[in-house]
Amino acid sequence: MNKPYNVPVSDTKWLNESEMAAWVAYVAATHLLERRVEDQLKTDSGLTHAQYEILAKLSQEPGGQMRMTELANRLIVSKSGLTYQIGQLERRGLVTRAACPSDERGVLAVLTEEGVRCLERTAPGHVAVVRAFLIDRLTPEEVETMRQIMTKATAAMEAAPAGPLRARPPGKSPG
Amino acid sequence: MNKPYNVPVSDTKWLNESEMAAWVAYVAATHLLERRVEDQLKTDSGLTHAQYEILAKLSQEPGGQMRMTELANRLIVSKSGLTYQIGQLERRGLVTRAACPSDERGVLAVLTEEGVRCLERTAPGHVAVVRAFLIDRLTPEEVETMRQIMTKATAAMEAAPAGPLRARPPGKSPG
DNA sequence: CTCTTGTCATTCGAATTTGTACCAAAACCA
DNA sequence: TGGTTTTGGTACAAATTCGAATGACAAGAG
Numbered sequence: 001m002n003k004p005y006n007v008p009v010s011d012t013k014w015l016n017e018s019e020m021a022a023w024v025a026y027v028a029a030t031h032l033l034e035r036r037v038e039d040q041l042k043t044d045s046g047l048t049h050a051q052y053e054i055l056a057k058l059s060q061e062p063g064g065q066m067r068m069t070e071l072a073n074r075l076i077v078s079k080s081g082l083t084y085q086i087g088q089l090e091r092r093g094l095v096t097r098a099a100c101p102s103d104e105r106g107v108l109a110v111l112t113e114e115g116v117r118c119l120e121r122t123a124p125g126h127v128a129v130v131r132a133f134l135i136d137r138l139t140p141e142e143v144e145t146m147r148q149i150m151t152k153a154t155a156a157m158e159a160a161p162a163g164p165l166r167a168r169p170p171g172k173s174p175g
Numbered sequence: 176m177n178k179p180y181n182v183p184v185s186d187t188k189w190l191n192e193s194e195m196a197a198w199v200a201y202v203a204a205t206h207l208l209e210r211r212v213e214d215q216l217k218t219d220s221g222l223t224h225a226q227y228e229i230l231a232k233l234s235q236e237p238g239g240q241m242r243m244t245e246l247a248n249r250l251i252v253s254k255s256g257l258t259y260q261i262g263q264l265e266r267r268g269l270v271t272r273a274a275c276p277s278d279e280r281g282v283l284a285v286l287t288e289e290g291v292r293c294l295e296r297t298a299p300g301h302v303a304v305v306r307a308f309l310i311d312r313l314t315p316e317e318v319e320t321m322r323q324i325m326t327k328a329t330a331a332m333e334a335a336p337a338g339p340l341r342a343r344p345p346g347k348s349p350g
Numbered sequence: 351c352t353c354t355t356g357t358c359a360t361t362c363g364a365a366t367t368t369g370t371a372c373c374a375a376a377a378c379c380a
Numbered sequence: 381t382g383g384t385t386t387t388g389g390t391a392c393a394a395a396t397t398c399g400a401a402t403g404a405c406a407a408g409a410g
Contacts, residue, residue, distance in 0.1 A: 012299035019310050022318050025325035027228075030205055031251035032332040039337075050366085053202075069388060076206035081367050083390055088366095105375045105388045124187035133335075135194050137327045143197050145320045150200035152312045157207040160308075225396085243359060253398050258360055260396085280358045280405045 033133055040129045045122040050085055055094060055111065055119045064111030067100060071109055094118050208308060215304045220297040225260055230269060230286065230294045239286030242275060246284055269293050
């Protein structure tokens, strides 16, 4: 099937007005919110957002512990990055490293008592920021839609192989 | 008015299930998406997302130019961070610095011809990623809701003073 | 006009992140 | 069992980010 003469060379499907507005606002909001969260945590407890997320994730696990690689994957952070941050948290006594019983190579990051207290002390202020600038601005329906949107996006990315991106869904190549 | 005995000491309003799910999914999606975007841009054109955003913002301005501070504010990046990135882009010939006519101190970041071409070459792949993992997963209604959500959040944060955050809206202090 | 204060951009140092290289240990396989 | 391939975590170098300090210029008060 030949292409008619009057189709553009590039078949890029650009964003329409609504889509572009949504994307731009999303990027802006994300940067602003990250900054607010970072500020609050820093001044309120000396933690970075990355560190807070580590403590939070660990606190949800039975025994407050998790393998390094598993933790890195859940936080969507590089392994070396996690090694660094666990080191920082260990220095502050909020986390300890323990040997993994089932795997000689493995290392468990373990939340300490102090870590638990720090988290409990910090969480209210953190939640307050998330509420003040995001959640409390939305109707319950909007919150629910946001959950759906972000869940779908997350699922899409976790499904697709992370390497070189396949920009277009399976179909005949242009030519 | 005395507090009844059976209210908790901390009056933190925690996130309910839907709110928590929305927030967690948002954080995860944001990290994953940032990673995808970064990968695509890097392998596709050697740009970082930060650099792409600079080029994109400049391209929307008449003359493809903007003052440094103004640009930093719009991108929600520190001035020193922008100085660094403009340096990188200048090194690659995608941007030039020019003196500001109206203010001796001012510096204009100006998009070059090469910068325009680079942007035009890179944009399709970038849009493809945004579509593949976010926009195309959503109904038009969801896109619109996302726009509203993110616009409201952005407005809230741009309105509130950036310094030490006032965690709770005006009201009596706990005591 | 002069002084004081505020703004613009850069430089510098500190902190953080990522990818690659590496070693130890596990998993696999003939 | 002996050898090969993966996997888990860390060490290291490179890149990027921010905040504070700096120097030049602008703006306002007197």
